[in-house]
Amino acid sequence: MPNPTAAMLVIGDEILSGRTQDTNTPYLARVLAEKGIDLREARMVPDIAGEIVAAVKQLRARYTHVFTSGGIGPTHDDITADCMAAAFGVGIGVREDARAILATNYANPEVDLNPQRLRMARIPDGARLIDNPISKAPGFTIGNVHVMAGVPEIFRVMVDGLVPRLGGGRPLVSRSVRVNMPEGLLAAPLGEVAADHPKVVIGxxxxxQDGKPSANVVFRSEDEAALEAAAAALCARVGDKAAAPV
Amino acid sequence: MPNPTAAMLVIGDEILSGRTQDTNTPYLARVLAEKGIDLREARMVPDIAGEIVAAVKQLRARYTHVFTSGGIGPTHDDITADCMAAAFGVGIGVREDARAILATNYANPEVDLNPQRLRMARIPDGARLIDNPISKAPGFTIGNVHVMAGVPEIFRVMVDGLVPRLGGGRPLVSRSVRVNMPEGLLAAPLGEVAADHPKVVIGxxxxxQDGKPSANVVFRSEDEAALEAAAAALCARVGDKAAAPV
Structure with a gap:
């Protein structure tokens, strides 16, 4: 059976303005690889409702899972929850269990839980909450879409809580070999190895380094034996140009 | 007249595997912002021809410009040029001017310019070359799609050479104000400021920091006076909680 597939949807002007570097996608990529879920695409869209809704509709039809980051805070630019409700054609409102969880983050919830903060308890109908042990405001899963915070520390704990409960596949194993020769000379033997080992993806x-050309060759496969065979085949072809794995 | 728009298409398994952090998108974002070209979307796709072709067709129909990075080297996994030819329905082959440029990178081109390296001179019919002063292998523009290298240093010099010859718009000006209060208390005044200043995008x-909650409020606009008015309106509302700009 093929592995489940996934897309990442990064929501927020701060990424597309170049102000903030997206570190959530690489984190998710590594967690999913270990789980045997294949991350096939990542998209970054601005804080514009039409763009977010269109992207999530397209991605959720195409992949087993969609993971989103960003736009679930208390400010006017946090519109992700509303966009998910729109994408799924369901209602949205403050949910009592989400409000109760959120309240635990405040000394005096009656006062502190102002209308803006209460926005973080607005959950589309039918969603399941995703735990946020750091700042309490929950993420949620609706259909095959998992909605999480953009702040990297919170995104990570949400992923760590969520991914273990998803069905996985065969983890992708990877191995790198450093070859101390120009890519243009490595290309021919590497092409032969790639052609001989179709179960292994080779990048x-x-x-x-110090003015000398090198290349990292990365082998990836669900089949560890095939991966080792491909790496060995390359090392045999390039001889002492193959350095220690990096 | 509205600003030209753009999308970035990042091509390569190494990004989706989490092995490599994409720094090309943030770089492009900053250059385009100064030029007055609005970066509206970024996508990352694997080294799979069907995915690359589908993404470039979709994006080029939608935005004034599409910028791509990755997949134009000499190895078997470098398939971007062929995918662009397929997306535009044109032929592709080694082009004499590209071969001549590439040859300048080698001491003995007759020998050194092996079939794998010659792949880097394969250019879709009708494309215009993009200069690569570092390793010579050119990028190219076909239609509204600009195809560049994935190696960040080379991507950057290609962007620096290319973008000045594109038509621009009104540069996006930005300003940040740090506010030393919890986002949940800042949200109400900030929402009012955002509603009062529709020409300014506010994130x-x-x-x-040191256990105390703060927020960076980022104002962005093509209209600098509107931007300053919005920032001043926020500072007036939050008083001495507004710290020095960050």
Whole structure:
């Protein structure tokens, strides 16, 4: 059976303005690889409702799972929950269990839980909450879409709580071999190895160190034996140009 | 006249595997903001031809410009040029001017320019070359799609050479104000300011420092006077909680 698939949807002007570096996608990618869920696409969209709704509709039809980050805080630009309700055609309102969880974050909830903060307890109908042990405001799963915070520390604990309860597949195993030769000379033997090992995805990432050309060759596969065979085949072809794994 | 729009398409398994952090999108975002071209979307797709072709077709129909990074090297996984030819329905082959440029990178081009390296001179019919002063292998523009290298240093010089020759718009000006209060208390005055200043896009990015809650409020607009008015309106509302700009 093929592995489940996934897309990441990063929501927020701060990413597309270049102000903030998205570290959530790489984190999710590594967690999903271990779980055997294949991350196939990532998208970044601005805080514009039409864009968010269109992207989530397209992605959720295409992949087993969609993971989102951003836009679930208390301010006017936090519109992700409303967009999810719109994308699924369901209602949205303050949910009592979400409000109760949120209240535990405040010394005096009657006063502190102002209308803006209460926005964080607005959950689309039929969603399941995702735990946020840091700042309490929950994420949620609706259908196959998992809605999480953009703040990296919170995104990570939400992912760590969520992913174990999803069905997984065969984890992707990876191995890197550094080859101390120019990519243009490595390309021919590497192409042969790639053709001989169709179950292994092989990427080549050139770099320079002390002015000398090298490349990291990354082997990835669900089949560890096939991966080892491909790596060994490359090492045999390039001889002492293959350095220690990096 | 509204500003030209753009999307970024990041091509490569190494990004979706979480192995490599994409720094090309933030760089492009900053350059485009100064030029007055609005970056509206970014996508990351794997080294799979069907995915690349589908994404570029969708994005080029939608935005003034599409910028791509990755997949134009000499190895088997470098399939971007072929995908662009397929997306535009044109032929592709080694082009003499591209070959001549590439040859300048080698001491002995007759020998060094092997079939794998020659792949880097394969250019879709009708494309215009993009200069690569670092490793010579050119990028290219076909239609409204600008195809560049994934290696960040090379991506950057290609962008720096390309973007000045594109038509621009009104540069997006931005200003940040740090407000030393919890986002949940800032949300109400900030919402009023946002509602009062529709020409200014306002984002709120909370963080903690020394255990105390703060937020960076980022104002962005093509209209600098409107931006300053919005920032001043927020500062007037939050009083001495507004710290020095960050």
């Amino acid at each position: 080549c990432y050139p770099f320079h | 709120c990015y909370p963080f903690h």
